[in-house]
Structure formats: structure tokens, C-alpha cells
Amino acid sequence: MTEIIPSLWFNQNIEEAMKFYTETFPDSSIDNITENDGKVFAAEFTVSGQKFHGINAGPEFTFNEAVSFIVTCASQDEVDHYWNTLSAGGSESRCGWLKDQFGLSWQVVPTRLYELASDPNPARAKGAIDAMMTMAKLSIADLEAGADAAG
Structure with a gap:
């Protein structure tokens, strides 16, 4: 496959x-490390x-918001945990976005937002957004x- x-x-x-x-995340592991000159x-x-997969290169390329990872959370406790952990040493942005200490962008989003944003009442959906x-x-x-x- x-x-x-x-x-x-x-x-x-x-x-x-x-x-x-x-x-930081459950169901995680370091699977393989390749060394060169120790x-x-x-x-x-x-x-x-x-x-x-990751490479240990240099400063030639940096992460930016063009690529981010979404963390979907079932509760406010999960949102708080991932937000606080991932943003520590990084920077907070708007609308659930943050950068971690390595410069990687994340979106910490409660699943409730998706439910509210797709509410059949467009006024309620707009109010949530x-x-x-x-x-x-x-x-x-x-x-x-x-x-x-709003609705």
C-alpha cells in the first residue's frame, strides 16, 4: 500500500x-534514527x-503557516492541554493557531467548532465563526x- x-x-x-x-501526544514513538559521523x-x-520523517539539517529552510497540523479536541480540557503545551516556548496567534518552539504551526480546534460552523441555521454558524x-x-x-x- x-x-x-x-x-x-x-x-x-x-x-x-x-x-x-x-x-506530548499519546500513541507516539521514536521509530528509527540514522546517524552520520556520530x-x-x-x-x-x-x-x-x-x-x-525528519532530517537534521540547518537554517536554510524554516517552517511557516503554509503547512500546519490540526489537533482536534473533544473537550476544553484537551484544548487547554494541547494549546498550553504546544505554545510553550513558541508563539500564540489567532483562531486556534500557534507556533511551537521549533516554529511548526498548529491549529488546536475543538470538534464543537465544526459542529457549530455547520449548524443548519446560517446565523448560528456565522455567530460561532x-x-x-x-x-x-x-x-x-x-x-x-x-x-x-446570533441565532
Whole structure:
């Protein structure tokens, strides 16, 4: 079976990144490390069941928002946990977006947002989206209040 595996370019910190990601998410592991001249050159790791490949290169290329990973969360506790953990040492943005300490972009999104955004009442859906646009870390209660106020 053909497999598609994201490959990430790290600036000489792949070991730190793999440790951080595999400790942050369940069902994660460091699967293979390739060394060259006694230094980590490349590695394969799994994060929340998703396989990744990484190379330990240099500063020539950096991550940007053109590629991000979405973390779907069933509860506000999950949103808070992943938001706080992933943004530590990185930077917070808007609408559930953040960059981690390695510069990788993430979207931490409660599944409730998807439900509200697809509400059959377009006013409620718009109210939830409008509420999202005012937030950094997403709040389920505030998304629901936005939907309720509009519809």
C-alpha cells in the first residue's frame, strides 16, 4: 500500500523535537534514527499514530503557516492541554493557531467548532465563526455563546 509521510526539516534539533512531540501526544514513538559521523542525520517517528520523517539539517529552510497540523479536541480540557503545551516556548496567534518552539504551526480546534460552523441555521454558524475570529485559544463556551447570540 502506498503511504504518504510528511517530511520535516529541522535546524539541528530533531532529537529535541521528536522527544517533545512523542511526550506530548499519546500513541507516539521514536521509530528509527540514522546517524552520520556520530550525529543524528535523519529519523522516523510517530505522533498520535501519524508517521513522520525528519532530517537534521540547518537554517536554510524554516517552517511557516503554509503547512500546519490540526489537533482536534473533544473537550476544553484537551484544548487547554494541547494549546498550553504546544505554545510553550513558541508563539500564540489567532483562531486556534500557534507556533511551537521549533516554529511548526498548529491549529488546536475543538470538534464543537465544526459542529457549530455547520449548524443548519446560517446565523448560528456565522455567530460561532465570528466568535472564533476574536480568540487566540479557542473556548468552547465562547463559541457556543457566539452561536446562541446570533441565532
